[in-house]
Amino acid sequence: MTFAQALYATEVAFILYFIAINCAYVLLDLFALAAMKRHLDQHTLDQFPQSYSGLEPPISVLVPAHDEEVTITASVRSILQLEYPEYEVIVINDGSRDATLQVLIDEFRMVPFPQAYRQQLACGPIRGIYRSTKFENLRLIDKENGGKSDALNAGINAARFPLFCAVDADSILQRDSLRRIVDPFLEDPQTIASGGTVRIANGCRVEGGFLTEIGLPGKLLPAFQIVEYLRGFLFGRLGWTSLNAVMVISGAFGVFRRQAVIEAGGYRNECMGEDMELVVRLHRLHRESGRPYRISFVPDPICWTEAPESLEVLKNQRVRWQRGLSESLALNRELLFHRRGGVVGWVAMPFMVLFEWISPIVEFTGYVFMLAGFALGLVAFEVLALFFMVALGFGMLLSVSALLLEEMSFHIYPKPRQLLALLAVAVLENFGYRQLVTFYRLIGMWRWATGSKSSWGTMTRAGSWDGRP
Amino acid sequence: MASATLSDPLLYAVLLSTLAVVALSVLMLVAIVLLRLRLVWGQRRMRAVLDRWRPLLAMAAAGDLTQSPPITKAEGVLLLPHWNHLRESVRGASEATLDAFARSIGLDRIAQAQMASGRARARLLAINTLGHIGTGEAAAQLERFCGEKDPVVSLAAARALLRGDSTSALPRLMPLMLERSDWPVARLLPMLRAADTARLELVLAGALAHARGTELERLLLIAAALPPERSARWARTALEKSESHAQIAAALRLVGDPRDAPLVRPLLQHPAWQVRVRAITTLERVAGPEDLPRLVGALADPEWWVRMRAARTIARLPFFGNADFARLRASVSDRYARDALSQAMAEERGA
Numbered sequence: 116m117t118f119a120q121a122l123y124a125t126e127v128a129f130i131l132y133f134i135a136i137n138c139a140y141v142l143l144d145l146f147a148l149a150a151m152k153r154h155l156d157q158h159t160l161d162q163f164p165q166s167y168s169g170l171e172p173p174i175s176v177l178v179p180a181h182d183e184e185v186t187i188t189a190s191v192r193s194i195l196q197l198e199y200p201e202y203e204v205i206v207i208n209d210g211s212r213d214a215t216l217q218v219l220i221d222e223f224r225m226v227p228f229p230q231a232y233r234q235q236l237a238c239g240p241i242r243g244i245y246r247s248t249k250f251e252n253l254r255l256i257d258k259e260n261g262g263k264s265d266a267l268n269a270g271i272n273a274a275r276f277p278l279f280c281a282v283d284a285d286s287i288l289q290r291d292s293l294r295r296i297v298d299p300f301l302e303d304p305q306t307i308a309s310g311g312t313v314r315i316a317n318g319c320r321v322e323g324g325f326l327t328e329i330g331l332p333g334k335l336l337p338a339f340q341i342v343e344y345l346r347g348f349l350f351g352r353l354g355w356t357s358l359n360a361v362m363v364i365s366g367a368f369g370v371f372r373r374q375a376v377i378e379a380g381g382y383r384n385e386c387m388g389e390d391m392e393l394v395v396r397l398h399r400l401h402r403e404s405g406r407p408y409r410i411s412f413v414p415d416p417i418c419w420t421e422a423p424e425s426l427e428v429l430k431n432q433r434v435r436w437q438r439g440l441s442e443s444l445a446l447n448r449e450l451l452f453h454r455r456g457g458v459v460g461w462v463a464m465p466f467m468v469l470f471e472w473i474s475p476i477v478e479f480t481g482y483v484f485m486l487a488g489f490a491l492g493l494v495a496f497e498v499l500a501l502f503f504m505v506a507l508g509f510g511m512l513l514s515v516s517a518l519l520l521e522e523m524s525f526h527i528y529p530k531p532r533q534l535l536a537l538l539a540v541a542v543l544e545n546f547g548y549r550q551l552v553t554f555y556r557l558i559g560m561w562r563w564a565t566g567s568k569s570s571w572g573t574m575t576r577a578g579s580w581d582g583r584p
Numbered sequence: 585m586a587s588a589t590l591s592d593p594l595l596y597a598v599l600l601s602t603l604a605v606v607a608l609s610v611l612m613l614v615a616i617v618l619l620r621l622r623l624v625w626g627q628r629r630m631r632a633v634l635d636r637w638r639p640l641l642a643m644a645a646a647g648d649l650t651q652s653p654p655i656t657k658a659e660g661v662l663l664l665p666h667w668n669h670l671r672e673s674v675r676g677a678s679e680a681t682l683d684a685f686a687r688s689i690g691l692d693r694i695a696q697a698q699m700a701s702g703r704a705r706a707r708l709l710a711i712n713t714l715g716h717i718g719t720g721e722a723a724a725q726l727e728r729f730c731g732e733k734d735p736v737v738s739l740a741a742a743r744a745l746l747r748g749d750s751t752s753a754l755p756r757l758m759p760l761m762l763e764r765s766d767w768p769v770a771r772l773l774p775m776l777r778a779a780d781t782a783r784l785e786l787v788l789a790g791a792l793a794h795a796r797g798t799e800l801e802r803l804l805l806i807a808a809a810l811p812p813e814r815s816a817r818w819a820r821t822a823l824e825k826s827e828s829h830a831q832i833a834a835a836l837r838l839v840g841d842p843r844d845a846p847l848v849r850p851l852l853q854h855p856a857w858q859v860r861v862r863a864i865t866t867l868e869r870v871a872g873p874e875d876l877p878r879l880v881g882a883l884a885d886p887e888w889w890v891r892m893r894a895a896r897t898i899a900r901l902p903f904f905g906n907a908d909f910a911r912l913r914a915s916v917s918d919r920y921a922r923d924a925l926s927q928a929m930a931e932e933r934g935a
Contacts, residue, residue, distance in 0.1 A: 123592075130598055156704035157736045160712055162665065163672045168773035169808060229930050231923035233888055246930070275892075301770040501599055508606045515612045522619045534620050538613060 122488075126498055129481035130505055136470045137509030140346075143354035144516050150357045151350075151524050154414055165294075172300060173201035174293055174370065175274035179266035180206055180284045184213040188222045190284050193324020195250055199293040202280075203252040207270045210239075210260025223247040225255050236268040236381035244273065263366070264382035264389040271381060274373055281390070283367040285421060287316055287326055292417035296370050299411035306409045307375040307397060310364030312349050314527075315341045316419035326419055331533050336429065339544040340422040342537065343552075346517040349414060356412045360463035362398070362443075364410070366390035368418035375408075383446070388439010395443045398459045399450040416527055430555045437475065437559025444472055475556035481506075482550065507545045514541035633662045641670055644685035645678040652688040660694035664709050667691060671716055683717050692717045699725060708740050715744025723748055730757065735766040742767070743775045750779035754787045761806060762791060762799040769805045776809035785814050792821060800825065804834035816840035823847050829856040836862045845870045852878055857887035864890065868897045876904065880912065883921035895924035899932035906933060 116124075176194055180187050187206070194204050208216045219225060228246035239261035247253035258269050267281055278300065280293065289295075292311060299309040318332035332338050348365070355361045364371075366389065376382075376393065379400050386392045394410060401408040423429040444451075444467060451468065453460045485502045488494030518541050521527070528534060561567075637659070643649040655663070671682050686692065691713060698710035699722075711729060714722040726748075729741030742760065745753040761772055776784055788807055795803045804822055807815050819838035824847075826832040832851065836859075839848060848870065851863035864882055867875055879901075882894035898904060898912070913925040 127594060130595070134598065134601070156708070159705045159708040160740060163669050163712075166774045166777075168770040170770040170773060170805070229923070229926040231892065231920070231927045251931075301768050498595065501595060501602070504602045504606070505598065508602045508609070512605050512609045512612070515609045515616070519612050519616050519619075522616045522623075526620070526623060531620060531624070534616070538616065 122493060125484065126488075126494060126502075129477070129484060130502055132477050133481065133502070133505045133509060136474060137513060139466060139470050140351070140513050141509075141516065144350055144513070144520065145354075146357060147350035147354035148520055148523075150353050151414060151520060153357075154353075155524060167200050168301075169200070170301065171200050171294070171297060172278050173203075173276040174199065174297065175270070175276045175279040175373070176202055176204045176293075177267055177270035177274065177279055177281050178204065178206045178284050179209055179263050179270065179281075180211065180215055181209040181260070181263075181266070182211045182213045182215060183284045184211070184215045184218050186285055187215055188218060189324050190286070191219070191223070191253070193288065194282065195253065196290065196324065197288060197293050198290045199297075201276075202293060203254065203274075203276065204250075205254050205256060205270045205273055207256045207258065207266040209258060209262070209266040216255075216257055219255050220245065223253055223255075224249050228254065230254070230273060232273060234272050235377050236271055237384075238265045238268040238272065241269060262384055264384045264386065267389070268381045268384075271373060271376060277373055278370050279373050279376075280368070280370045281366060283420065286313075286367045287321055287324065287419040288368065289415075289417045290325060292368070293370075295415050295417050296368070296413050298413065299409065300370070300372075303409050303411075305407050306411055307372045307401070308364055308394060309370045309411045309413060310352065310361060310394075311368040311370075311413050311417045312352075312415060313344065313365045313367045313418050313420050314416045315344055315422045317422050317424065319419065321419075329527055329529065331528065331536055332422075332424075334424055335540070335543075336426070336548075337422040337424055338536070338540045339548045340429075342514050342517065342541045342544055344422075345521050346513055350517050350520055352412045353414050355463055358458045358462070359409055360398075360458045361410050361412045362395055362459070362463055362467060363391045364394050364412070365418075367420050386439060386442045386446070387435050388443055391439055392443040392446060395447045395450070395464075399447045399453075402450060402453065402455050402457055402459060405455060414524070416525055426551075429552075430558070433552055433555035434559040434562060437556040438563045440467070440472055441560060441563040444468060472560075475553050475560055478506075478550075478553045479557050482553075510545040510549055511542055514544060517541075629658075630662055633659050634666065637663055638666070641667065641682070641685070645670060645674055645682055647677060647681045649681075649685060652685060655689045655691075657694055657697075660689070660691055661698065661706075664691065664695065664698070664713055668709065668712050668716075686713075686717045692719065692722070696722060704737070707737065711737070711740045711744050715747035718744070718748055727756070730760060735764070738764070739767050739771060746775050746779050751783050754779060754783055755790075758787050758791050762795060762802050765798065765802075769802060772806055773809050776806065779809075781811065781814065785810055785817075789818055792818065792825070795825075797828075801828070801831050801834055804831060804838065807838055812840045816844070820844055820847060829854075829859050832859050833862040836866045839866045840869050842870045842872065845872065845875070849875070849878060852882060857885070857890055860885065860887070860890045861893050864893045864897050868900055871897070871901065873903055876901070883916065883924060884918055888920070891920060891924045892927070895921070895928035896932060898925070899928040909933065 178191065178194065191204060191206060206219060208219065225245035225247055228244050230244045232241060232244065239259045241256060241258050243257045245255040245257070254273065256269055256273055258266065271279055278297065280296070282288070296309050296311045299306045315337060316326065317337040318330040319326055320328035320330065331341070352361050352363060369390065375397060379393070379396050382389045383392050397408070397410065423432055444464070450456050450460045451464045456464070481502070485494055485499050489496065489499045518537055528537060640649060640652070667682070667686055671679070674682065695710040695713035698706045699714070701707055701710070711726065714726060718726065723745060726741045726745050730738050730745065732738045732741070742757050745757065761767060788803065788810070791803055804826070807822070815838040819835065819841070822835040822838055823832070826835045832854070836848065836851070845867070848863050848866050851859055854860050854863065860882070864879065867879065871879070876898070879894050879898050883891055885891050885894065899909065909929055913922060913929065916922050916925060
């Protein structure tokens, strides 16, 4: 092969990869569209008053907390106000260095509780278990610091109900979120996990732990993430639901069948993306053993979280996510093209590898190759222009199609000027933001590949939406 | 060292497809704006309809409306969800007055027309409406819908039929309820609780004679729709018929009569721990002082959940005082049993 032929092949390969990745996502959007329509149709009558059947499985809500002294009281209070027939709240203080433990003890009048603790999953030493004298369904586990996975495993050990719900301490839940997310368990007894949609709370108004007004953030960075969440989180996951191939349930809000998770070995402590790894492992173990199961996703906007407002925090988050993705795929690589892998092993996992996992490498190399090639006179201007047209044009299509689906379904941003702002953001995010995120993900890949030590980093909460100090 | 150029057919095709994608994106942008305009316009129309009809609906619910004004079909379609919402929120005499009002303005005819709609949402709303105000013709149509493959439509039709006339619908629907595993029992229970209790008991008792396997299991779960004093009457038959663990566990839920305690006691030794747990839970309702040794024995069960449930049941026994409980805890040598008793005592007796 001559140099000219190699150059031509490389140029075409990069362009075709960009087309392929975007076409794959457009296809996923179409699946999501069908799933969304089905979901909305099926829940038409849910707008009318509903009564409980008495068969709703009780839920243990697990709230891992580490250095959350400022926000933990409001979070727990809002969780205690959820509408659901029977649930318990277990806060796990994961060796906080601040006053999280004391704040909880004082606020909820916690007293030591002689729990018959049963260690089914390995976790760090428990220092004490408390029970609220104000709310009988509230308990607190105080343990040595071991990370989020370790805290969740301790919570699962202490949980007494067949389902558990993992919630981030800073998540804002809708009052009926438990009722909605448990629906898949009632509809199909083979359901082992169900994930909820996570939306961006920046710019919204929160009172008493609940969202009272939906708004858009004033800053561009969180606004970009709104469109990104719509594209990747809501419609990306919804698209896989109908194929029973949802690979991620956000750690911010997800319900699992406790026994299934215990049998799978619980959360892996060494993983940064413990939420995704657990879901991929559940798929793998059930597929390998041929056990029927279902992992579902509920598209209703039921959980809200704060998005990073600074580049530093965004970088930490994306590096962590990419590392988590790499770990999840690598630790469960046996599922890839496994003879019993089904849609997950033969479609979803290859999709993740090709278009999520290695995409930062290919995309970043593509940008560098084209720009450097052009600067060196190796790549013609028209090819460079075509490359950027493909990258930006298809990217825009995806962003706009996500907004279209949102407008066809929930249209949760009610004001026309909010919609116009989102339309502008959907176009703008393709000019710099997506490339920046690709770069951060590449760093995540690098850190995973080199095994460099990485921590959770600090998520600096702006908290502008809830009036907290 | 020539780079590719747009004279290359492949790249030219890429260019054309990219231009098409950009054009498609622009079209989508326009579609989003149009959808929003349609939404805003729809909301305005809805507000206008509600401004006019909401006071009338309130008067109708209170029984104060003597004459109903005419309604256009377009208004009626918009009013349907609101009428349904109000209808399902009220109880007592308002139910009948709202039904009469809906018939007087022709909502039943509008719903009937919507049934033919290809749009699932319109059809479901129509089905729900006709469950309240449908005629015989609508009932026949609803019955056909019950046989549809789509579980949402068929279940909505079953619910509507039960609302209309549960006495005649129950015997026809019960076989479907037992057979269709895509009708979640959790959805059936609220529907059945609203039905005539005596009729439901009769139909369930009849079905119990023939039900086998998963149908029997579903029937035993559905029986929870009956008030406990009624379901307890045939718990004995249910327990005697039950074979699988799931059936026995479901049948145990029905037991509420202390006279059935002898049927429950042997199940404390059942090989499946799920049955043992359920048997202990049942004893909580029907146990007498003579059951205490059995419950204490269950504290040494190899299964953790059984021990915990036994401890909790002992803590809830009304005839077992705090001092007795403390003595029992002190006398138990097994560490796990002692832990279970300590937790139960703290939870149930605050000690």
